[in-house]
Every structure is written in C-alpha cells, then in structure tokens.
Amino acid sequence: MSIRVGIIGTGLIGEAHGRKLTSTIGGSSVTAVADVQRGRAEEVAAVLGGAKVFESGLELIESDAVDAVLVTSVGETHAEFVLACIAAGKPVMCEKPLAPTVAECERIIEAEVAHGSRLVIVGFMRRYDPGYQQVKSALESGAIGEPLILHNVHRNPSVPESYTSSMTMTDSMIHEVDVSRWLLGEELTAVQVIPPKRTPNALPHLQDPQFAVFTTESGLLSTVEFFANAQYGYDVRCELVGSLGTSSLVNPVVAGAVTDGTSKERVSTDWRERFGPAYAAELQTWISGLERGETVGPSAWEGYAATCVVQVGVQAVSAGRRLSVDYMERPGLYE
Ligand code: NAD
Ligand code: ISE
16 A cells, blocks of 8 residues: 655755655655645646645645645744644654744644554654664664763755754754764753854854754763854764764765875765665655554654753853753653
8 A cells, every 4th residue: 555645845855755755765655745835836746746736734634635744844834734634643754843842842742642642753864874873783782881972063065044043953953962862862951052163154143153062861961063154065973982982973975086196085965965865764664654554753752852952952052051951741652
C-alpha cells in the first residue's frame, strides 16, 4: 500500500522532501500540496507529477486523498497544522521547530496525549546522518569512556536579510540542541551565550558568529559555534570528548582533486546537499513505519524539549549570563 502524503508549504524544503517522496522513497506518493503562494504550489505540484493543489493547509488535512501530512511551511504556522492533523487522527511529520513557542508545543503534547497514541514526528534529520550515528556508536561501545564535552560547529555560507539574531537559536542552533540531547541522552538544563568578535561580513542587525554553551542535567557541556555568513561553504562539525578518547564527525567527501602535490576536497554549499542522505533516511523511516501502522521518528516531546531550550537561548542572547531551562513533567506517552 502506498502512503498518500500531502505537503503543506512548498518552499525549499517542501519541494526537496516532495522530490524524495516521489522518487527515492519506497511506499509513498504525493497526492496533495498547499501553499499561501498558490503559484509556487502549482509549480511544485507539476514537478511532483500532478499532485492536487489545495486552497489551504487545513483543507488538505481534511481531504480523503491524504493519509499523512508533511508540514514544511514557516515555523509560525506549524502548531495550527499539527493540531489539525491530531484532531483529524492523521500522522504528521513537522519540520523543525515543532513550534516556535513552548506554549504551542505544550498544546500539541496535550492534544497528542488526549488522542492516546503517537501521530507526530519532528524533522530532526541529523539523527539519521551516518557521521552523527558513528559518534553515538563510539560512545555507546564504551570506546571513548565517559562523555565530558561535546563541541559543535555549524557554518552556513550566508543567510538572507530576513534572518535575525534570535534565529541563530530558533532556526539553526536548534539542530545542535537536538543532537546534544540525543547523543548525550540527557536534557539540557542551562544555556549561556557569549558573543564573539563580529565578522566584517555580518548583516548589520546580526551578531555573527554566535557562540553558546549548553549544560546538561549531569553537568556535561555542549559548545556551539554558529556562523551564519561563513562565506566558504556549509560546514558542520562535531567532536565528543570522552575520558578515554574522542570521536569526531567526518563530513562526507563530496568531491576531491589532487594537483601540484596538494590534495583538495570540495565543501558542501548548502544543507540540502550535505544532509541529503539523512533527509532521505528520515523520510523512509517515517513512511516504512506508517506502512506497519507505527509512528517512528523524533517525537513531539523531542520537539517540545528543543523549543524549551532555544526559547531560553533567545533570552540568553540579551541576558549575557547563564539561564536555566525548565520542563513540564514528561507524559507516559513519551517514555
Ligand atoms: P521557505 O520560505 O523556502 O518555504 C516556506 C513555505 O511556506 C513558503 O513557500 C511559504 O509561502 C509557505 N507558507 C507560509 N505560510 C503558509 C501557510 N499558512 N500555509 C501554507 N504555506 C505557507 O522555507 P524553508 O527553508 O523551506 O523552511 C520551511 C521549514 O522547514 C521551516 O520550519 C524551517 O525551519 C524548516 N527547515 C528545516 C531544515 C532542516 O535542515 N531540517 C532546512 C531548511 C528548513
Ligand atoms: C535551516 O533552516 C536549517 O535547518 C539548516 O539545516 C541549517 O543549517 C540552517 O542554519 C537553517 O537556517
């Protein structure tokens, strides 16, 4: 049986996920799309082999032609669509953030708990990246001993004018927040932001690069350098320092050349290329789970916890001191 997916938000990642669902992912088809920019939805529908274009995301969710929903619209719209999916009893994969505010995430958790079973997964694709998975395996095998410090680097070649200093937390570092929780297996309980010297290439309104230190329940540190206008490429690094050794993420080699006695490797230019295989793996895992009647992927709790941390992180940007993060009690559905 093919899972008929409806996509809400046919921008950059909506189109990229749609292409994967109609080509490389087994067991799915894209039957419906919706976007407030109707012309854009029509363009993407044609690329995806003629999906039906709906007037609104809410209409798409109600349609009998849709078994499962992919929410890839802008973050501010996520909660409304995810809540409508839960009300309709339809599985939904929502891109990060689950929602930009803790209050919205709490409403989603309450609705899913009231529904009684899991329907929601969140697009934290780095968990599916072979490099991150190897770092996790090195830790779990005991090879590097007790985990002590996680160092993360996240560099984008550039960001649009609309990108704000808060977005360094809510849009970008949210990935490191999720990776830290997932790799270390603990909640993050505090965050401090230490602004480094600004690059001359920073947008006038943007603190760039940005540096944060997250602390876990047991006192492990996770450091993050986020550099929005790094110019040279899209570069993500991660090193887990343990009591007996360290484990580092190795970026996939996208192309190389050896000339004049010098070896050169090309760096990815954007997230779509760097994490292409991880996006495919997360989508395939979701679809294969749905075929078996299961919801497989990072839960609404994972989305909620990440938003709790980045919401405090945004305050920490201006507070200039370490702030603590609090959570609601974890419902049994997410144990
Ligand atoms: P985008 O701006 O390219 O696309 C967003 C689309 O949503 C636009 O086409 C816009 O018209 C549409 N939209 C806005 N409001 C809508 C509404 N009410 N109903 C239907 N459509 C609506 O942005 P993007 O880069 O594709 O990002 C979309 C989401 O995906 C964001 O939440 C972003 O954080 C996330 N994202 C995740 C990753 C990742 O690595 N996991 C990468 C990029 C983006
Ligand atoms: C974007 O929204 C993403 O999620 C990318 O993975 C990230 O690298 C980038 O910084 C964000 O803007």
